[in-house]
Amino acid sequence: MFSFILLSSMLAAAPDAAAPPPPQPADDIVVEGVRQQRERVHQFVKALDDVANLGQIGKFHSPVCPAVMGLPAEQNRRIAERMKQVAAAAGIRTGEAGxxxxxxxxxxxxxxxxxxxxxxxxxxxxxxxxSKEVRKLAMARTPSVAWQIKNLLSADGTILKKTPLNGFTINEGMSSGSRVRAGTMPQFVASMVVVERSALTGLTITQVADFAAMRAFADTDPERAAGSGAPTILTILDKGDDEPLPVTLTHWDFGYLKSLYATSNDYYASYRRGEMEQVVRKELEKAGQ
Structure with a gap:
């Protein structure tokens, strides 16, 4: 949280001198800092997902089980293990060994x-x-792409079935929707992250794993994240050679993952983001930011 300290000294007024105007209360300055931080958090949370206000933000409901391929076996293993550690720290359930x-x-x-x-x-x-979206992924000029495979759960947590003829979803759950909550929840069944090996040159196991975790456990995009102005591991592949790189998840990143999995996604996005922002702000306050 931004903190501003107003330092003032006691000034003795000479006789017959006009009294100086009263200083602005320190609380006003602190409140302004809080207001600015709230706006930064709001922009960050909104930038990381690409969901309409009356849509829903997806997440995993089943335990996550990372697998890494394309690098030396020991690096694959260590990256996958680090991703599980990030998940556990953020309150995301992880699968057992094997x-x-x-x-x-x-x-x-x-x-x-x-x-x-x-x-x-x-x-x-x-x-x-x-097929058009697949081609767009394949032709993307960015060094990485990611996407999630999803299905719908009822608000009670039951997987919804589709009719064989027209593909409509049948919701047999007992919970009905409202102005702030839907009768369904989008669930990630799997996540895919594909990255050019050349873009990973010079990065540590932790940096690669944390970047992958942010792309896989949430439907995030580096370009949207960069537009938020907040420090994030998501921009690590796009930094210039002379720019400093985050060495791990930033507090903003961790707060976002934690907020995503600490809040229910049967809420519509516009309402849920408000709850997520509260979690992010608390994490930043703990870190003294």
Whole structure:
């Protein structure tokens, strides 16, 4: 939290001298700092997701189980382990040893070829994307892309079924919607992160893992994150050679992950963001920011 300290000295007024105007109370300055911090947090939380106010922000409801491929075996293992540690610290459930992977980080020499091969061999990982959207992923000039495979849960936590003919979702849950809550919750079934190996040169295990965690455990985008103006690990692949890099998740990043999984996503985005912002502000206050 921004803090401003007003230092003043006692001035003795000479006889017949006009009294100086009273100083602005220190509380007013502190309140202004709080107001600015609230606005920064609001912009950060809103920038990290791309959801309409009457939409819903997705997250994992099942335990996450990261798997990393494309790097030396020991690096793959250590990155996956670090991702699990980040998840546990942020309040995200993690799978037991030997769990079936549902979070994938793929480091590749050719992002385009890898995505096209995945699309041909494992189309289920693209079931929420149109062919045009898949092509856009493959042709993206950014060093990394990420997407989530989703389904819908009822507000009671039951997986919703679709009718075979028209694909409409059938909600048999007992909880009804309201002005702030929907009758459903979007759930991440799996997350995919594909990154060019050349973009990882010079980065540590922690930096790679924390970047992947922010892209996989939440539907985030580095370009949107950069626009927020807040410090974040999400911009680590886009920094110039002479720019300082975060060595780990920033307090802003951690606060966002924690807020995402500490709040229920049956709420509409406009209402839920308010709850998420409170969690982020508390994390920043703990860190003295």
């Amino acid at each position: 769990c079936a992977p549902n979070v994938f980080l793929i480091a590749t020499v050719g992002k385009k070829d890898t995505i096209e091969a995945l699309y041909e061999g494992f189309p289920t990982y693209f079931r929420d994307l149109s």
